Amino acid sequence: MLTALSIKNYALIDTLHVDFNDGLSIITGETGAGKSILLGGLSLILGKRADLNSLKDTTQKCVIEAVFDISSYNLKSLFKAEDFDYESQTIIRREILPSGKSRAFVNDSPVNLSSLQLLGACLIDIHSQHQTLELTSNEFQFQVIDALANNDKVLQNYKEKLKTYKALQKELKELLAFQAEAIKEHDYNSFLLNELVEANLVDGELETLEEEYETLNNIEGIKEKLDESYQLLSDEEVGALYTLTTLKNAFQKLSELSSKYENLFGRINSSLIEMDDVFNEVNTLKDNLEVDPGRLETVDSKLKMIHNLLQKHVAGNVSELIKIKNELEEKVSVTENLDSTIQKKQLEIDSKTTELNTISETIHKRRIEAIPKLKKQLESLLVSLGMPNAQFKIETTYSDTFFANGKDALLFLFSANKGGNFNELKKAASGGELSRIMLAIKSVLSKYIKLPTIMFDEIDTGVSGEISNKMGDIMLEMSKTMQVFSITHLPQIAAKGHSHFKVYKEDINNTTQTNLIKLNHDERVVEIAQMLGGLEMSSSAIAHAKELLN
Known part of the structure; x- marks a missing residue:
């Protein structure tokens, strides 16, 4: 308050x-x-x-x-x-x-x-004679009926279930729209996915294949250089190994004569060991080098395939292609499993529909029971407010639609005169009559809910x-x-x-x-007396004022 x-x-x-x-x-x-x-x-x-x-x-x-x-x-x-x-x-x-x-x-x-x-x-609810449009709205009329029907908690439950129901319906609608679009793209996405799957892509293989291609494509030149290197290392007259061995033997004798040659001897010996290792590796490379036109063709074909895929999918590397493949797999999988998802969503909606129907029936039954009580109380109050022939015709029809407050369609009609036709409140009642009806309704409501x-x-x-x-x-x-x-x-x-x-x-x-x-009391007497007889208060006006206050 x-x-x-x-x-x-x-x-x-x-x-x-x-x-x-x-x-x-x-x-x-x-x-x-x-x-x-x-x-x-x-x-x-x-x-x-x-x-x-x-x-x-x-x-x-x-x-x-x-x-x-x-x-x-x-x-x-x-x-x-x-x-x-x-x-x-x-x-x-x-x-x-x-x-x-x-x-x-x-x-x-x-x-x-x-x-x-x-x-x-x-x-605060500020109400004037000009603020009676609320009375003519279905929403307010339902609030009045539901107050008498004690529908507050059951309506709250209904609204929570309706919110979930509408969310599920929205999700189903989006799924169906996605399915329609996905079906159009499914064949194309499957084709793209098969291409990427058949490519058997491995992250980082592009660089490895390009290196292998360069080797296979230049194998004669590589073989020639390896043979030449082998000769330079192993020649018995002028080869690097022969020269270093001769140099090692010379410094070995010198180091035996004087310690100042020992350091150089050690370095020469280390170089000989390293050079011997180089020789062995060159020899291995030379022996393992094979001319393989079939492998060159395979590598060349795989490279062309990867470059075509990179160009088609506007990708920068194989890693991006693998990511695209995974995305396509998800799209194709989702599309292929949509029927199951949609069916599951529909079952959820069916379950929620059953719950809403049960709650709606409870709301409807309570409203049916409350309407006669509301009608009787309103008509009784309006008799005392100078509307002895006022009658209400209030009916609810159970529909197939889930509205914001149940499944009822409301007919709330009024007749001010005996034998008169029933009509909507805004058409059947004057401004003064609407004010008295609103007062009667607020009076009834105050008995059932905290206004x-x-x-x-x-x-x-x-x-x-x-x-x-x-x-x-x-x-x-x-x-x-x-x-x-x-x-x-x-x-x-x-x-x-x-x-x-x-x-x-x-x-x-x-x-x-x-x-x-x-x-205060005396000031009220004066005020009410003036309301009765004007500023020039008579003794009768004062007496009347006191009588009213008592």
């Missing part, structure tokens, strides 16, 4: 602070005194867009702050979802800066307007006498389970409030200001 409201530098309000209680609070004041300003400020708290023209002093910022007791509203999940800091005494603040920028805070944490609007809808604070803005326009007295009784009854505000011009309603506030204008330093004060 709303426990306090502070407004600074807004429209005709300089500074205002007021505390509110639970129960029924009455707000009165002369036409033009500023009740709309008060509602405008409250609307900013609920997420309405700000207007720079709202600033009283355009050089100062406007600040509107409201304190709510939300301990019984079960809003922790909403606070968590919107990343608000939860406090049982929650403070909402709006600031409009002279620059025109607007800021919003929940418990001192900045929030965006969409989140604020979501929270605001759970805290947010409700503010009736002159909902009693166009009624008087006993009907206004009954409207006041209904609001008073509602206030037993919720906080109710009524902005009214009718003394019969004003007298029923637990608290009474007056909106008034006053001129201070040649400036008109709007203010709001809480009236």
